[in-house]
Amino acid sequence: xxxxxxxxxxxxxxxxxxxxxxxxxxxxxxxxxxxxGADGQDGYVCRxxxxxxxxxxxxxxxxxxxxxxxxxxxxxxxxxxxxxAPELAPYVARLPGLRLMRPRYAREVLFSFLCTSNNNLExxxxxVGWLGDLGEPIAGLPVRAFPPLERLxxxxxxxxxxxxxxxxxxxxxxxxxxxxxxxGDWLDRLRGVPYGEAHACLRELPGVGPKVxxxxxxxxxxxxxxxxxxxxxxxxxxRLFFPEWTGKALTEARYLQVGxxxxxxxxPLTGWAHQYLFYDNLLRWRARSSPERADTLVP
DNA sequence: CCCACACCGATT
DNA sequence: ATCGGTGTGG
Numbered sequence: 328x329x330x331x332x333x334x335x336x337x338x339x340x341x342x343x344x345x346x347x348x349x350x351x352x353x354x355x356x357x358x359x360x361x362x363x364g365a366d367g368q369d370g371y372v373c374r375x376x377x378x379x380x381x382x383x384x385x386x387x388x389x390x391x392x393x394x395x396x397x398x399x400x401x402x403x404x405x406x407x408x409x410x411x412a413p414e415l416a417p418y419v420a421r422l423p424g425l426r427l428m429r430p431r432y433a434r435e436v437l438f439s440f441l442c443t444s445n446n447n448l449e450x451x452x453x454x455v456g457w458l459g460d461l462g463e464p465i466a467g468l469p470v471r472a473f474p475p476l477e478r479l480x481x482x483x484x485x486x487x488x489x490x491x492x493x494x495x496x497x498x499x500x501x502x503x504x505x506x507x508x509x510x511g512d513w514l515d516r517l518r519g520v521p522y523g524e525a526h527a528c529l530r531e532l533p534g535v536g537p538k539v540x541x542x543x544x545x546x547x548x549x550x551x552x553x554x555x556x557x558x559x560x561x562x563x564x565x566r567l568f569f570p571e572w573t574g575k576a577l578t579e580a581r582y583l584q585v586g587x588x589x590x591x592x593x594x595p596l597t598g599w600a601h602q603y604l605f606y607d608n609l610l611r612w613r614a615r616s617s618p619e620r621a622d623t624l625v626p
Numbered sequence: 627c628c629c630a631c632a633c634c635g636a637t638t
Numbered sequence: 639a640t641c642g643g644t645g646t647g648g
């Protein structure tokens with residue numbers, strides 16, 4: 328167990344925002360200004376300090392810095408994005424400290440995003456939390472390691488349905504079996520192939536369509552050019568770039584075009600731009616459905 | 627290429 | 639009643 332202090336201004340890292348905006352799902356606020364979470368086998372408890380965060384972990388400082396990409400200056404990212412797309416300036420200004428995360432364990436990311444189809448943040452968090460509870464405790468920390476593939480392969484559909492996974496129970500079981508056949512390192516090896524190839528490989532897994540494949544590419548495999556187009560991105564893209572498509576359905580052809588348009592505009596910053604578009608639209612949606620929490624960034 | 631529908635549970 | 643990704647069938 329190690330403990331260290333990360334000195335970083337809120338403008339450079341808004342940790343509660345990063346861990347509760349749909350990139351990762353196993354973080355929670357355990358008391359005022361204290362957040363606990365896990366990335367695979369790495370557990371963290373983060374307590375807000377005067378100049379940043381005091382972190383206790385079974386991993387190390389390097390792991391924490393990698394997880395939040397702290398070696399990248401957020402100021403520079405923000406400036407670059409606004410330079411490429413001035414119309415995003417208000418989005419960026421609204422979400423200070425929002426960072427693209429880089430979880431170390433791709434398998435946790437894959438199973439997390441298998442839970443996200445046709446689903447909302449609260450329920451996804453419950454479901455991924457249930458999966459996480461199958462893992463071993465991490466000594467001294469109030470979090471568990473994400474269960475190994477062998478444990479996931481023992482799950483059966485009825486058990487998952489009983490736990491409220493709905494029809495996703497089927498695909499989760501099927502993916503656990505398929506990954507076992509493919510070999511434990513199949514997923515991690517996709518980090519070494521080009522983005523398009525990784526995306527195509529992921530899509531052969533049951534329950535993995537274009538959007539989930541891009542989530543795994545961006546968050547789990549670290550392809551910065553991936554742009555998962557969900558309903559929020561679709562709305563934002565129509566508003567900003569494709570007004571003629573407003574109100575139309577998101578077909579696979581249009582999915583491809585939106586992704587290409589974003590990649591042409593933002594290049595290697597596509598994934599970062601995606602975070603702003605996603606979260607800004609999520610806030611608009613919250614403002615419409617429940618105006619009383621329109622200004623609460625972190626629920 | 628686009629659309630309509632089923633899947634399951636949450637929300638209006 | 640409507641929403642939301644994936645898969646299937648028209």
